Amino acid sequence: MIRTRRPSRPSRCNRERSWPGAVACLLMFLTIVCTSATMMVQNVGPLTMPDPDMHVFASWALATGQSRNPIEPRVDRNGNTLRKQPITGPVAVLGRGSHMRNALLSDILYDEEQQIVIPQDKALTKQRRALTAAMAQDVVTVRSARANQYFPIAYAPQATGIRLALSKNLSLWDALTWGRIANLTTFVAICCIAIMFAGRWRWAFLIAAANPMSVFCASSLMADSTLIALGLLIGSLTVYAAQRGGAGRPVPAPILVVAGLVTIVLASVKIVYVPLIIPLLLLPNRTVIWWRKLMLTVSVLAAVSALAFWWSQYQYVAPSPRTDLAWNQQWMLAHPWEVVITIGINLLMYTWRVPFDEMFPYLAPIVLAYILTGRGQRHDADININASNATAARGPVATAWRWLTTHTMTISLILVYGLSMGATFGALMLTWTKGSTFTHGIASIGGFQGRYLWPLLGMLPLPWLDAGMHKKIDDIRKPAQSESSAVTTADAAPTALAMPTTPVETAAPVETAEDETSSQLATTDQHTTQQPVSSTIPAARLAEKPAEQPSRKSAAKPAKSANQSTPRKKKNRKRRR
Template identity: 25%
Template sequence: MELDIVCVCVWHTDRDAVVATAQVIFRKVVGVLRRPDYFFVLIAAILGFVVLALVPPLQVPDEIGHFSRAYALSELNFRQDNLSTGSGAHLPTAIGQFEEMVSRDNLPNLYTAKYTPDTARRAMAIRVTPERTDRMFVNLAAYSPVAYVPQATGIAVARLFTSRIGVMFYAARICNLLFFVGLCYAAIRLIPVGKWLIAAVLVSPMVVFLAGSLSADVSVFVYTTLLIAITMYLWTRTPPQIQTRWWVILGIVACVLALSKQAYIVFVPFVALLLVRRTKQFRWRTSQLYASRILPVLLVFLSVVVAYIGWTYVNQSTDADTSLIQRANGFAVNPEEQLRKVTSDPLYAVSTVASTAVGQASDETFQSMFGSFGRLNVNLPMWAIGMYVVVLLLFVGYVSQANASLLVQQRTLALIIAGVLVAVCSLGIFVSLLLVWTPVGAESVAGIQGRYFIPCLLLLAPGVVGVYRHTLRLRYLILPMTIVHLSMCILLIDRYYGFFT
């Protein structure tokens, strides 16, 4: 009887201790989730590694080209070669064997084809040999090496320990994901406004899907976020003096953004906000301009121009005719003829761009901004996409110290500048793809993908946060995000492994 009483007492004591420990852990987890920077790291890291593991190799848009480009860079081949078939590099035949193995049964295009353990085992067994062949990736010819530093680093490190091409591939994916998580975490910590909105955009399904791949778009997301964060931090800080090291960092970030994908050089003038004093009323008097900042801002612009011209000069002899790929696939693409048609019939260009931007073709563009996975043929349900868009809109008005907004006049100025830059960037993307990727006479612009416009959401964020306000609790915003992320994982598992069908 006494022994039973002792056992019951011990059980109650231990149970109370376990409950107390669980409560402490729960509070800590909740505390982490209430900080947007920690929330981003937790979600981006977990979901990124899940996507990295779930999505078979080379099942991401242009991933074979990104892998080839990164492998060439890991061998210190910084500029693509002009091959008989177009620009590319002389690379190990193991890359082609790896591509053929992981694409068995037409996996990229046939929904009923699944990625089996046998296929994975055979693919991971392929080793690099001295045998080499030409590999073309002409559509990546304009990209500078800065877009592939993380991927190439992973490949270079893996090559020190193994000759298995599959290990090199996954090492490149891991480094790209760590690069994304680490630098975006630093940017979210630094930016003083709209932290939650920025974090929500960066953990949106399409961004995380790309972060777990070898895509060069990851560099654009990272450098755009850093440019915005540094600019906002310097614009809102007190005292207003800016140390030289910050100008140097800002100049470097602006340069690497412009060199990652040339279309986003348009975002660099966002730093012109640093010329304007943070006052409640902007009347554009001379006293409201920081004369001491004019020269540093001009030097930032100059450094970007020099970097851009420098890379163009180095790469000028590279065959960067991206229309080669379309012609090889049987499409009547002719940039010279298309330019003549556009100049002789401007209404054709306007109607083609309008049809793609707001017409029937715009649905695919919108869907691919949030949830077109695989080779753009594994689509997240529209209810999930709609739910995530609503979450983003709610974060615009979410009242929180971590989601602080600018003063009304400051917010208006930031939104105007960002809106103009986004419009110019978007128009540039449409026009460039119309000329070099679209068959002459087509009714819509070919090659437009929604992921190209995700950096635009980031640039607009500081100006839209606080345009309205609500008092919904954070849990009601995180819950639907979690539902969308779970639906994304279920979709990918079903697509590539068929566990749910």
């Protein structure tokens, strides 16, 4: 039985060589993020962002302990029951005089008319004046807030900064600025951990994390920065686990625990990001033991289900105007296949529309960075040939199974994007699509924003990881195959080249030690001269020692009778006498 040698861990020198690259990547990331975030904080007001009535209100509610305020159900003109949560706070932050600006990220980051990157906010002066005025502390209660739309844990960094500023009696402008800095600090810390675990993919993760859209979300009060950072973190943990699996080492239990906690936090904010845990569950059993996969799956699903059930009693669902939630839900449950077709076509339509969309300049560099990083991880041609030859004789079922088992990461990438984006479009179909369009062809689902894709960018290396894993595994198996083939060739060699197996005639027993020694030398010389050694004998055959033939030393020794004794024994007998 031939045992395959377990691949050794990387040497200390190789591990030390990787540290300079990681440190350089982190320094580059910190330089880019701090520089761009400083410009954004100076040029953009704290109340300018997409959906400020949701992010600002939720941050203020959590900072002041109002996240558990009682819910006031209301019925709108379409018959939808909405769970409104009243929030009390300063007029300059929550009132109509706060000069909030609801704008798209593309409009905030680039001014097409003046052709300026990160232009000065149009409402910056008004917001500063309102937040620093003497009347800014006037209290108002807002009953139409959206503070309970997302789970409060998404606003923990912003609320921490605001709470610290309020405890020091700072102005409202400084309080919101502290919230922005705390959000940025949390984003940078999580992204640094993700870059450290990404290995050779660290530079691609740097571009995804230092993207202007990611940095703006982190430098504002938006909760999307936390989702983006956690999405990159679970992607880097998947990369780390796959690389360890390719090296023949199992994944440590703390990595799985952290991945499960990150998935629970992501799903508590947006349940559409639950599929991010799928790649870890599809890793081979040699990388992640099956019972650990089972425990991870059960614990994540149980925690997410419990949080979703509890939060559904307080969550605010924001429908678009002229949308009947009850009618849409009834129609979607009665026509499941039509819903699947509608979601699939809208996904394709969005894919075709991306090159002409305003999000393409921000998304293209990230995808290009992943492609350039993974260009060296490919299957060798001989590996593909061996795989096809091994499966050709087994039939199409075995061939399909071989393809599935060697492309698990690619399949998991398709599942992650398909399920996450499908669930996102399904939620938008329920809440943002007019029901009358369902019965007149394929409905166009609106309300999708490009930043919903950013938490999924950490999964883009999966296809190249798949190739790298199986390439390493095949490289490990090659030495074992070569050894087995060498042994087989040696066994099939002609018998003329084999070593003699006939026993050598031994000399007769003698009485004295001198005669015995001379007979042994004579027998050894005779055995040496009668045994020809061919230069054509394989090295593998010469290295072997068959069990049935005696060695030279044992063959040269004469057989001893029961009464024969060695010279030492004779001397001992004489001494005893």
